[in-house]
Amino acid sequence: MSLQILDAKSAEAQSLLRSGSRPVINEKTGEVQVVTSRGLTVNSALRKYEWEELDAAIVAAAVAPLNMTQRFITADLVRPLGGLGTTVAQYNKVSETSGANTSMTGAGSGQKDLVDFDIAGVPVPVIFKEFEINERYLLSSRLLGNGVDVTNAQAAARVVGEKIENMLIAGDSSINLNGSTIYGITSHPNRNTGSATGDWGTISNIVSTVAAMTSTAKGDNYRGPYGLFVADTQYDQAAQSFYTDGSGQSALDRILRLPGIQFVDSSAWLTDGTAVLVNLSRDVVELAYVPQYFPATNLEWMSGDGMSNMFKVMAVFAPIVKADYAGRSGIVHVTGC
Numbered sequence: 001m002s003l004q005i006l007d008a009k010s011a012e013a014q015s016l017l018r019s020g021s022r023p024v025i026n027e028k029t030g031e032v033q034v035v036t037s038r039g040l041t042v043n044s045a046l047r048k049y050e051w052e053e054l055d056a057a058i059v060a061a062a063v064a065p066l067n068m069t070q071r072f073i074t075a076d077l078v079r080p081l082g083g084l085g086t087t088v089a090q091y092n093k094v095s096e097t098s099g100a101n102t103s104m105t106g107a108g109s110g111q112k113d114l115v116d117f118d119i120a121g122v123p124v125p126v127i128f129k130e131f132e133i134n135e136r137y138l139l140s141s142r143l144l145g146n147g148v149d150v151t152n153a154q155a156a157a158r159v160v161g162e163k164i165e166n167m168l169i170a171g172d173s174s175i176n177l178n179g180s181t182i183y184g185i186t187s188h189p190n191r192n193t194g195s196a197t198g199d200w201g202t203i204s205n206i207v208s209t210v211a212a213m214t215s216t217a218k219g220d221n222y223r224g225p226y227g228l229f230v231a232d233t234q235y236d237q238a239a240q241s242f243y244t245d246g247s248g249q250s251a252l253d254r255i256l257r258l259p260g261i262q263f264v265d266s267s268a269w270l271t272d273g274t275a276v277l278v279n280l281s282r283d284v285v286e287l288a289y290v291p292q293y294f295p296a297t298n299l300e301w302m303s304g305d306g307m308s309n310m311f312k313v314m315a316v317f318a319p320i321v322k323a324d325y326a327g328r329s330g331i332v333h334v335t336g337c
Contacts, residue, residue, distance in 0.1 A: 046138075046300075046309070050148040055298060057150035058313055061157035062296035065165045068229055068267050072168075072287055075227070075280045079288045079320065081124065088121040088177060089288035089318055093325040120322075123177035124288055127163050128314035129156035135307050153298070156313040160296050162269075168287070168319045169269050183321045185229075185276050185285065190323035191331040192216050196275070200234045200337045203241040206251040207258070213277040213332040214260055222279035222330035224260025230275045234337045235266035273337050279330030283322055290316040 046054065063070075072078070079089060101110035131152035141148065171184035185191065197212060198205035210228060217226065230238070238252040255264055262280060270276065278285060293316040301310050323329045 046133075046148065053148050054150055054153050054311075057154050058157040058296055058298050061154040062161040062164075062313070062315070065158065065161040065269075066295060067165065067265065068269075069165055069168055069287065071227055071229075071263065071265060072280075072285060077280065077282055077286050079286045081288055081290045081316070084290055084293065084316060086290065087124055088180070089124050089286075089320055090119055090121040091286070091320060091322065092119055093322070121178075121180050122182055122288065122318050122320045123175050123180055124290075124316060124318040125172070125175050125182070126293075126314055126316055127160050127167075128312050129159050130310065130312045131156045132303070132308045132310050135309060138309065153311065153313065156311075157296050160313050160315055164295065164315060164317050165267075166269050167317070169267065171319070171321070182318055184319060185278060185321055185331050186270070186274070186333050188321045188323065188329065188331065190327045190329045191321075191333050192220065192329055194332070194334045196273075196334050196337040198336075200237040200241075200251075203243065203251050205337075206238050206241065207254045209275065209334065209337060210255050210261070210277070211258060213275070213334060214258060216332045217277060217279055217330060220328035220330065222281070222284065222328075225262040225280050226260045227262055227278045227280050228255065228264045228275065229267050229270060229278070230264065230337065231270040231272045232266045232268055233272050234275060235264070238264070271335075273335055275334050275337050277332040281330065283324065284330035285322065286320040288318045288320050293317075 081089060098111055133148065133152070138148065167182060167184060169184045169186055171187040172182045173187075175182050183189070194212070194216065196205060196209040198209075200206050200209070213228075214224070214226060217223070235252075238255060239250055241251045243249055243251075243254075252264060255261060293314060296313050296315050299312045299314065302308070303310055321331070
């Protein structure tokens with residue numbers, strides 16, 4: 001079937017645009033076009049340079065809030081999903097087997113055992129925010145030689161990015177599919193919880209708190225490497241508190257010298273007084289996402305009267321926060337720092 005190019009203002013083109021589609025660049029003509037779910041292609045309301053401007057603004061705004069998310073991406077704790085139709089990200093919890101047999105001869109039958117598998121799943125939601133560009137204002141900006149206004153696009157992309165980051169931290173109990181919901185690193189029921197040894201305004205409480213957190217993780221057989229996330233206030237306290245023993249070291253310096261600590265980072269989305277230690281392995285956290293829709297993509301369609309160009313910034317993403325078959329967790333969540 002040959003590719004059909006329709007004029008953006010034709011009745012059929014407007015009907016197709018209303019369904020919402022992602023633009024592509026026609027390599028032969030250089031025009032920005034929209035491929036619809038029916039396989040037809042229509043010209044976009046925006047020109048190539050306008051889409052480039054819009055896309056650059058959207059990606060930059062969506063990525064800005066992804067502080068903790070980016071840390072897990074850098075650690076390669078990601079799971080690309082097959083496509084938009086994937087609504088659940090599944091994983092296996094595997095039990096341990098009994099211990100190995102020992103003898104001097106190795107003869108005879110040993111104790112037989114099989115691991116148990118428990119399949120778990122996390123719903124994968126669509127995160128989105130819509131905005132519009134008025135057709136008349138768009139034409140007016142072109143006449144004046146101005147670029148496309150990206151203010152609303154940036155605002156839409158930023159709240160999508162904020163939701164991704166917040167979901168990683170707190171989960172989203174409003175999402176429920178077949179009894180499964182989305183847990184974050186501070187809401188998973190099997191995470192280790194506790195209290196700091198004291199307020200981090202006192203320097204002696206900072207390293208002792210983190211050392212206790214690593215001991216707790218090791219008690220559940222998670223031995224690092226670790227990433228430590230703390231609220232902004234506590235990060236500043238750790239970075240700006242210095243020991244008076246002549247070393248010139250801050251509390252943050254000494255945290256990074258603890259065995260297994262790979263990094264310490266702050267988060268504006270953590271509640272003040274909170275610290276979270278995460279074992280950086282796939283059996284603790286993975287980020288599930290559809291590559292075409294992460295960190296954000298932009299879809300276009302037209303309003304019914306053709307006077308507004310409608311856009312939707314969207315991402316398809318879910319954090320997979322795990323515990324093992326026995327309910328042990330590589331996450332330690334403390335408050336009262």
